[in-house]
Amino acid sequence: MRATFMYGAGDVRVDTVADPVIKEPTDAVVRVVLSCICGSDLHPYHSLPASDQGTPMGHEFLGVVEELGRDVAGLRRGDLVVAPFAFQDNTCDFCREGVQTSCRHGGFIPADATGGGQAEAVRVPQAAGTLVKLPVAADSDLLPSLLTLSDVFGTGHHAAVRAGVNPRTSVTVIGDGAVGLLAVMAAKRLGAEQIVLMGRHKDRTDLGREFGATDVVGERGEEGIARVRDLTGGDGTHTVLECVGHLPAYEQALGVVRAGGVISRVGVPQYDEAPIGFASLFGRNLTLTGGPAPVRAYIEELMPDILDGRLQPGRVFDRTLSLDQTPDGYRAMDQRQALKVLVRP
Structure with missing residues (x-):
């Protein structure tokens, strides 16, 4: 064969x-x-x-x-x-x-x-x-x-499920690849009313809007974090679905998640040095979850x-x-x- x-x-x-x-x-x-x-x-x-x-x-x-x-x-x-x-x-x-x-x-x-x-x-x-x-x-x-x-759809759904997405939660999806776009679809299916998609490729983010994204943020780093916070009254979103797997995406997730919120990672991590201490997860009562989707x-x-x-x-x-x-x-x-x-x- x-x-x-x-x-x-x-x-x-x-x-x-x-x-x-x-x-x-x-x-x-x-x-x-x-x-x-x-x-x-x-x-x-x-x-x-x-x-x-x-x-x-x-x-x-x-x-x-x-x-x-x-x-x-x-x-x-x-x-x-x-x-x-x-x-x-x-x-x-x-x-x-x-x-x-x-x-x-x-x-x-x-x-x-x-x-x-x-x-x-x-x-x-x-x-x-x-x-x-x-x-x-x-x-x-x-x-x-x-x-x-x-x-890919099961993985996007897993990200949303592990984050506890529901009609009362706001969502940021990081990544406009196929998993990220289907995480948008999954979040919409679970009832989320505000879904911010962070991505820079218009053909992809346009599809993300069709799948349910209410906002698109093309900026990265501190500029992107500031934009998401502007869209959420300065607080960030209850949940963040990190669908990339690189450290800058994780750092972006830390920047846009609301205090008491959840970061759900399903992008295969290409790093081992993710910050999890007082200044990142501990001090703001954040939850980190995710993993290979069952x-x-x-x-x-x-x-x-x-x-x-x-x-x-x-x-x-x-x-x-x-x-x-x-x-x-x-x-x-x-x-x-x-x-x-x-x-x-």
């Missing part, structure tokens, strides 16, 4: 490799129908050390079940399924508590060196607890939006709004490429020529 590998910073290739096979009785092999490139894939694109073997890429996909291990219940060959970016048994104590990314028998896709979601097929461990059957056909126009349930916990909640057309999170995909063009997709996203690239094998 064809699969995408990264051999170092900026070096993405599509190789021919062995087809994935069942290794454990809880596995499934899924033929990929749609996948995509994640903003978090750009972190290794900037920094991955060079290697000869390459790193399999892609953790967001949906597809058709081709093979099932003997212990997989609840699925059949031919089922169209969506796969969360983390696999889990969905039965252990952590899974039952809604923290599937900490499953005692789980892990993250790609699960082995065969390939990831940016491929023609994927081996999925713990298939019964991971894969969710989709009630549409493989040619449905809803597939791009349903694909967002594998990560998107499996949210799929059944979010899917109905997509199926009935109330929400269209798939609008974040603004370019579609073939699998062999995946390296072009990385370049386009890195150069801000595309917001999020859809990949069709």
Whole structure:
């Protein structure tokens, strides 16, 4: 099969490799129908050390079940399924508590060196607890939006849930990437009436307004902080959803959050030195939360709004490429020529 590998910073290739096979009785092999490139894939694109073997890429996909291990219940060959970016048994104590990314028998896709979601097929461990059957056909126009349930919409929703967004809370979303825009959508869905989107790319922030942002702040640093505070009577917002992962975004979050408020981080952190002392979190009674989204916990909640057309999170995909063009997709996203690239094998 064809699969995408990264051999170092900026070096993405599509190789021919062995087809994935069942290794454990809880596995499934899924033929990929749609996948995509994640903003978090750009972190290794900037920094991955060079290697000869390459790193399999892609953790967001949906597809058709081709093979099932003997212990997989609840699925059949031919089922169209969506796969969360983390696999889990969905039965252990952590899974039952809604923290599937900490499953005692789980892990993250790609699960082995065969390939990831940016491929023609994927081996999925713990298939019964991971894969969710989709009630549409493989040619449905809803597939791009349903694909967002594998990560990006679930991650934006997780940011809002961990922050406790509700009709009584004001919200700042930091970042106009796909996760940030879908965090806006999630905050609106949960009832927030004031949603400030901090982003500088007009085509993206325009989409953010359509998703529910009431205000857009293009400034960064102290200027951006002052602008948000102007919009909130000088206090800042009750919640801040940090969807970037770089230290300046965290520092901006500290500047715009209201005393007693919550900062929820879902941008994969590219730093370890975040201030948490008296002058930052402690002195203002702030809460810091977030983490890798247990998107499996949210799929059944979010899917109905997509199926009935109330929400269209798939609008974040603004370019579609073939699998062999995946390296072009990385370049386009890195150069801000595309917001999020859809990949069709």
